[in-house]
Every structure is written in C-alpha cells, then in structure tokens.
Amino acid sequence: MSVGDEVPEFRRPSLDAPTDTDGWRRALTSGGAVQRSAEGHLYALLLRVARGEVRRRAPSLPFSGPELDDIAHQAAGDAVVGILRRLHEFRGDSRFTTWAYTFAIFEVSSKVGRHFWQQPTVSLDxxxxxxxxxxxxxxxxxxxxxxxxxxxxxxxxxxxxxxxxxxxxxxxxxxxxxxxxxxxxxxxxxxxxxxxxxxxxxxxxxxxxxxxxxxxxxxxx
Known part of the structure; x- marks a missing residue:
C-alpha cells in the first residue's frame, strides 16, 4: 500500500479496550462484536504510535501536512491487518501492546521508503x-x-x-x-x-x- 491507497476500515469501538496481554489475545480472536471493538481500539492505539513516528521523521521528509497524516492512517490500518494475520506467532515475551507497536513503526518505515523510492533517481545539484x-x-x-x-x-x-x-x-x-x-x-x-x-x-x-x-x-x- 502506498500513499493515496484505501485505508482498511475498523469500526468505532463499542466496548472497553482490553487491559492486559491475555485480554487483547482473547478479544482479537473471539469474533463478533467483541473482536470488532478490540480491532477498533487497536487501530486507534496504533494510529497514535504511527503519528508519533511520522512526526519524528517529518524534518527529513520531502512532504508534509495531510500526506503525513495519510501515511499514519495507512500504517495503522495495515499494522492491524498484519497483527491479526500473525497473532498466532505472538509468544508473550513482551506486552502485547509493545509487540503491536513494532508493526506500526515498521509500516511507517515501509511507506516512507516506498515514497522515497517513487521519486526520481538521486543526483547532486x-x-x-x-x-x-x-x-x-x-x-x-x-x-x-x-x-x-x-x-x-x-x-x-x-x-x-x-x-x-x-x-x-x-x-x-x-x-x-x-x-x-x-x-x-x-x-x-x-x-x-x-x-x-x-x-x-x-x-x-x-x-x-x-x-x-x-x-x-x-x-x-
């Protein structure tokens, strides 16, 4: 997914967010309204992480404003999808949220990298x-x-x-x-x-x- 692509949609949470690792694991595998609500909470959490990472990188990026926020939204959405796909790999060596943060940071890196690579070949003026x-x-x-x-x-x-x-x-x-x-x-x-x-x-x-x-x-x- 690159800048401008459709962002995965996650419903507004209808229940309280899980409070611990086991709670996250149960909620994200339970199906139905409980899982949809947990996915919404996870998206909101990772969006804050992605926005923070984008702001940290902003001084070295050749774009700003809405495009930066677009990257953050895309990164958070794709991070949730990746987490759901690989949840069975989580061994509990760290807090679930700590593990989840790495997905958001990786997705920001991926999208920033693709954006740079879409630019003309580097040359020195x-x-x-x-x-x-x-x-x-x-x-x-x-x-x-x-x-x-x-x-x-x-x-x-x-x-x-x-x-x-x-x-x-x-x-x-x-x-x-x-x-x-x-x-x-x-x-x-x-x-x-x-x-x-x-x-x-x-x-x-x-x-x-x-x-x-x-x-x-x-x-x-």
Missing part, C-alpha cells in the same frame, strides 16, 4: 554538493579554505565508489533518507546499508587524506 562536506563531517573552515575540495570529493565519489555505495551515500547523507526506510525500499537490512555507507565514507576519507585535502585524523568518519 550545486546546492547538494555544497551541503555534502558538512554532511560528511568536514568542517566549514576546511571546506571554505579549499574550494577545490568539492571537486576532489566529486571525483572520488564518481571514480572510487561502487554504484551501490554512491546511491546509498547520496540517499542517506544528502537527501536524509532514514536507513530503515531505505532498507525497506531496497529489500535489505539496516546493518547491510550501514556497512555500505561506512565503506563509502572510509574510501572518501582515504582519498582526501592521500591527496592532502584533509589531515589524517580529520574529515570523513
């Missing part, structure tokens, strides 16, 4: 190149003192990095795409992306140090 040194930990004094550092950095990105390293670096460092969102979009793990980003930064730092643009103990880390 002039302002993007100007922001890159700061994002890589190169101080304004260093960047300002040697403007040809930007040319060297561009040369290193174009010639030293693999295509995957370059894409991940630009998505995460320049566009500010959260790692978990990018992981969903690329169908990989956060850890794998972190290693790709770490290796790319290390290559760039080594190039800049070797060519005397940075001191050995400064710059890209």
């Amino acid at each position: 002039a302002s993007g190149w100007d922001r890159l040194p700061d994002r890589l930990g190169i101080s304004p004094e260093e960047a300002g003192a040697a403007r040809d550092l930007l040319a060297a950095l561009q040369e290193a990105i174009d010639t030293l990095l693999t295509r995957r390293q370059r894409e991940v670096l630009l998505e995460v460092v320049v566009r500010g795409v959260p790692l978990d969102a990018l992981a969903v979009a690329r169908k990989t793990t956060r850890g794998a992306l972190y290693k790709t980003l770490f290796d790319a930064r290390r290559k760039l730092r080594g190039y800049l140090v070797t060519h005397h643009y940075l001191d050995d103990d400064e710059g890209v880390t």
Whole structure:
C-alpha cells in the first residue's frame, strides 16, 4: 500500500479496550462484536504510535501536512491487518501492546521508503554538493579554505565508489533518507546499508587524506 491507497476500515469501538496481554489475545480472536471493538481500539492505539513516528521523521521528509497524516492512517490500518494475520506467532515475551507497536513503526518505515523510492533517481545539484562536506563531517573552515575540495570529493565519489555505495551515500547523507526506510525500499537490512555507507565514507576519507585535502585524523568518519 502506498500513499493515496484505501485505508482498511475498523469500526468505532463499542466496548472497553482490553487491559492486559491475555485480554487483547482473547478479544482479537473471539469474533463478533467483541473482536470488532478490540480491532477498533487497536487501530486507534496504533494510529497514535504511527503519528508519533511520522512526526519524528517529518524534518527529513520531502512532504508534509495531510500526506503525513495519510501515511499514519495507512500504517495503522495495515499494522492491524498484519497483527491479526500473525497473532498466532505472538509468544508473550513482551506486552502485547509493545509487540503491536513494532508493526506500526515498521509500516511507517515501509511507506516512507516506498515514497522515497517513487521519486526520481538521486543526483547532486550545486546546492547538494555544497551541503555534502558538512554532511560528511568536514568542517566549514576546511571546506571554505579549499574550494577545490568539492571537486576532489566529486571525483572520488564518481571514480572510487561502487554504484551501490554512491546511491546509498547520496540517499542517506544528502537527501536524509532514514536507513530503515531505505532498507525497506531496497529489500535489505539496516546493518547491510550501514556497512555500505561506512565503506563509502572510509574510501572518501582515504582519498582526501592521500591527496592532502584533509589531515589524517580529520574529515570523513
């Protein structure tokens, strides 16, 4: 499901919400009015979680307003569907609500990741190149003192990095795409992306140090 898709509908709760893990489990498997009411309570609970997660991510997202709330509603609805489908897997190692929260957060990550991936392929314009040194930990004094550092950095990105390293670096460092969102979009793990980003930064730092643009103990880390 992506932005603009229909959100699963859950009826307004007609009974009190379950108060503990066993209560949630019983209510969500009981059928009839009890289950429908519990589903409504669960949707409302996960909507609050999804909205909080969306607000946390909002500064790094290229959209705002109603679209953010749309993502939260979709994430909450899909999270409830996922929970109902996988309720038999819940072993009770944590509170039910704690387990349920992870579904909402994952769905927000998934939808944000898909939204980013629907955008044109990332590229750097002039302002993007100007922001890159700061994002890589190169101080304004260093960047300002040697403007040809930007040319060297561009040369290193174009010639030293693999295509995957370059894409991940630009998505995460320049566009500010959260790692978990990018992981969903690329169908990989956060850890794998972190290693790709770490290796790319290390290559760039080594190039800049070797060519005397940075001191050995400064710059890209």
